[in-house]
Amino acid sequence: MVVSWGLVLRVALVQAAWSVGVGQVRYSVPEEAKAGTVVGRLAQDLGLEAGDAEWRRLRLVSQGRGSSVEVSGASGALVVSSRLDREELCGKSAPCALRLEVLVERPLRVFHVELEVTDINDNAPIFRVNEEAFSIAESSLPGSRFPLEGASDADVGANGQISYTLSPSDHVTLDHQDNNDQSASLALILVKPLDRETVPVHRLVLTASDGGRPSLSGTMELVISVLDSNDNAPQFNQSIYNVKVLEGSEPGTLLITVSATDFDEGINSEIIYLFSRHITAEVKEMFSIDGNKGEIRLKGKLDYEEMDNYEIMVEARDKGSPPLSGHCKVVLEVLDVNDNAPEVWVTSLSVPVSEDAPPGTVVALLSVSDRDSGANGRVRCAVWPSSPFGLVSRFAGSYSLVLREALDRERVWEYEVEVRAEDGGSPPLRATRGVRVPVSDVNDNAPSFLQAVYTVLARENNAAGAELARVWARDPDEAGNGRVSYSLWEGGVGGASPSVGRRAASSYVSVDAESGRVWAVQPLDYEEVQVLQFEVRAVDAGDPPLCGNATVQVFVVDENDNAPALLPSSVGGGWGGSSVEAVPGSLWAWASWGAPAGQVVAKIRAVDADSGYNAWLRYEVWEPRGKGPFRVGLYSGEVTTARALEEADGPRQRLVIVVRDHGEPSRSATATLSVSLVEGGESSSSSSGSSSSSSSGVRPSWGAEVGAASASGASATNVWLVVAICAVSSLFLLALVLYGASRWAPRAAVLSGPGPATLVCASEVGSWSYSQRQSRSLCVAEGAGKSDLMVFSPNFPPPPAAAVENGSVGKGLSLSPLASGMVR
Structure with a gap:
């Protein structure tokens, strides 16, 4: 009984499966649709109730190409799950339809769904090769x-x-x-x-x-x-070639190269050259042609008397199939020649010739001949260059080479004389014979310096033995006549201090006899001598000897080798106090409480034995640091109140003042100023006491000056201040004008040009302190910020003719390396 029920159940299931509806559901979707795109409402189209798709387990059965879509469990819709590529799914097939099987398990039913994927233009045409x-x-x-x-x-x-x-x-x-x-x-x-x-x-x-x-x-x-195809025939660059050749030319001589071009390529453009089949037998015997290069060469011996011209037909043929060819004509003209050239011999030669030999002196004897006859054998002779020699005909075929002008060995020391002979042929033949004529020297030139005046700059304190300059005299003579020795002429010393007196130049410098170098015998001191001028004499070794002179001006350039020194000063009185020096190096001054700002308390005076920037002094308060009640003028040295004095400033102020110059490196000196602060009455009594002590002969060794308090004293001070400002401004403008002139003028003009040596020195600019000695000073500015000027124009004689020929004119001064470096 149980078996029977099982069999019935199987039959029912089979019948249910065969009872599926025969209708199909069709959908369409474009390719490349995004994931999640709804293709269709599958559950509704299959007749399912809303919400039954998940309970009845609606799903796709088929896989493979249908895996790109799926059924949404909740809604029962058919959606895109992954990329759809129509070309990948169906290739070139059209239409592209996918068959899907849909299964419903409760109760079991199977449905067929057809999904068509439509094409979009997402592929460009492509060629198999680029x-x-x-x-x-x-x-x-x-x-x-x-x-x-x-x-x-x-x-x-x-x-x-x-x-x-x-x-x-x-x-x-x-x-x-x-x-x-x-x-x-x-x-x-x-x-x-x-x-x-x-x-x-x-x-x-x-x-x-x-x-x-x-x-x-x-x-x-x-x-x-x-x-390429052989459609172009060779073409010559000329249709007729004209050639001229001398008779007697050697066999193998290249006469001409003919050239043809073929615009084809490959074998169609390969050309061979050959004589035309219409040429005569004489042409074939006399000439040959290179088939590859087109060179026509001489094969026989040309004779103008037998034949004076030839016509040669040439063919250029390519290697195409069929071959093409081009033609040209070569017209060759044979030129008659004079077969024998003149011949020249030197039968006698008398050399060397002294440069003082008189005109008419016979130098050589020549013989000329020509083996030709008639016009071709008549010879004309000439000498080149045409001076200073000439030819004199003695008889037929014999000539004398004679001197026509005076000689100068320094201008030309040897002559290459060429005797030229020409016959009367047409065309004429020529022959030459060279004759070398050396000129012997005589001592007819004195040594000459390139400059009449050598201007040299030398720093003071240079080492003994240092090279200051190098002079050079030129003597165009040779051997002993041109060997120059130098010596120092005992000239004077310019610009020396009166206390030194006049000393010989040899005590300062010496000259090397062979090289002309000027050496320093001892260190130079600018404070002792500023300008050293002497003469150098150059003497040759001729017989008799000749000499020349040159002037050397050595300008000593100051260096900062002296420190500032405080000057002694008389005691003066003024408003608010006076100054008295009690101990050397320590200054005393008095000032009243309540003195206004800018009141002059004292004045520091100092000098520097140097000059120029090295003697330009500036004053600074070293102590106390910071903002004190007193200040000092940077260049005037006046100590003034920086503000109104108060009792809080104390009874005494101690100032340390440093005096520096502008040298490199800078040198300095210090002074200590003690300022006592007192009441107005005490200040007056101190001033009177100071005056009495001054009148009694008390004089300090180091001092400072105090400004006057009276109205008349103040007025005088203002007047002198205005005068000083005007003077400083004038000097400053003058320095600017001179500086501009030196800038715009050519640099060579500073050290050259006629006229005596001149020095223009701007040694006091602003509030420079100056040296007590009233002596000449040379100011040299090395730094870009300094405005010292130096203008000097030494005398330069015109250069000798030999120097002009040798290109030595215009080369400037001959200075030592040290001096050259100091000329800016």
Whole structure:
């Protein structure tokens, strides 16, 4: 009984499976749809109630290509689960339909769903290769067809329909027939013959476009190489070649090279040269031609008397099939020549010739002959150069080489005389004979310096033995006549201090007899001598000896080798106090409480034995640091109140004042000023006491001056202040004018030009302190910020003629390396 019920159940299930409805559900979805896109309401279309899809377990059965869609369990909708690519699923098949099986388990039912994937234009046409190269012969006729391989498009329908376009061309066009076999229907049609000589390679672009919207396209480059055909005959660059050749030319002489060109390529452009078959036997015997180079050479002996011209027909033939050829004519003219040239011999020669030899002196005897006869044997002779020698004919065929002008060995020490002989032939033949005539020297030139005055700058305190300058005298004579020795002439010393007296130049410098170098015997001191002037004498070793002189001016450049020194000063009284020096190096001054700002308390005076910037002094308060009640004028040295004095400032102020110069490195001196602060009455009594002590003969060794308190004293001070400001301004403007003149003037003008040596020195600028000695000073500014000027114009004689020839004029002064470095 149990077995029977089981059998009934199996039959029922089989019948239920066969009782599935015969209808199908169809859906359509575009390819490349995004995941989650709803394809259709599958549960509703299958007749299921809302919400029954999950309970009745609605699901897809088939896998493989249908795995790109799935059934949503909650809604029962068919949705896209992954990328759909129609070309991957169906290739070129159209339409692309996917068959899906849908299973409902409660109760068991099977449904067939058909899903069509529609095409979109997502593939551009592509060619198999990016470039296709093929060759077309330039002899191809118009209408020739050259098949091409078309492009392919993975899309279908209108998206896969391809049209072609070709870039513009005058020679080919594109033929495309719309059929299923795209590659067989695409071809290039030749519409105009190709010319390789004009354009050897054509590059075209073939574009394939599909019918989608928007349209997609792909390109391929077509490279058409034009194959050459033998359609150009060789052409000579001249149709007639004219050649002239002298009779008697040696066999093998190259007469001419003919050249032809062929615009074809390859074997069609290879040319061979040969004589035309119409030339005579004489031409073949007399000339030969190189088949590869086109060189025509002489094979026999030309004789003008036998034949004076030849006509040679030449052919240029290419190696094409069939070969083409070009022709030209070579017209060769034989020129008559004079076969024998004149001959010149030197039979006697008397050298060297002294430079003081008189005109008419016989130098050489010459003999001239020519083996020809008639006009070709008549010889004319000449000498070159035409001076200072000449030819004198003694009799036929004999000449004398004589001196016509005075000689100068320093100008020309040897002559290359050329005797030229020419016959009367047509054309004439010439012969030459060279005669070397050396000139011996005599002592006829004195040594001469390039400069009459040498200007040298030398720093003081230079080491003994230092080279100051180098003078050089030129003597154009040779050997002993031109060997120069130098000596120092005992001249005076300019610009020396009166206390030193006049000393000989040899006590300061010496001159090397051979090299002309000027050495320092002892260190130079600017405070002792500022300008050292002496003469150097140059004497040659001739017989008798000759000499020359030059003046050397050595300007000593000051260095900062002296420190500032405080000057003694008389005691003065003034408003608010006076100053008295009690101990050397320590100054005393008095000031009243309540004295206004700017009141002069004292004045520090100092000098520097140097000059220029080295003697320009400035004053600074070293102590106390910071803001004190007193200050000192930077260049005046006046100690003034910085503010109104108060009792809080104390009964005494101690100032340490540093006096510095502007040298490099700077030197300094210090002074201590003690200022006592008192009441107004005490200040007056102190002033009177100071006056009485001054009148009694008390005089300090170091001092400072105090400003006057009276109205008249103040007025006088203001007047002198205005005068000082005006003087300083004038000096400053003068320095600017001189500086500008030195800048705009050529630098060579500073050390050259006629006239006596002149010094212009701006040694006091602003509030410079000056030296007590009223002596000449030389100011040299090395730094860019200094405005010292120096202008001097030594005398320079005109250079000797020999110096002009040797190019030594205009080379400037001959200075020592040290002096050259100091000239700016």
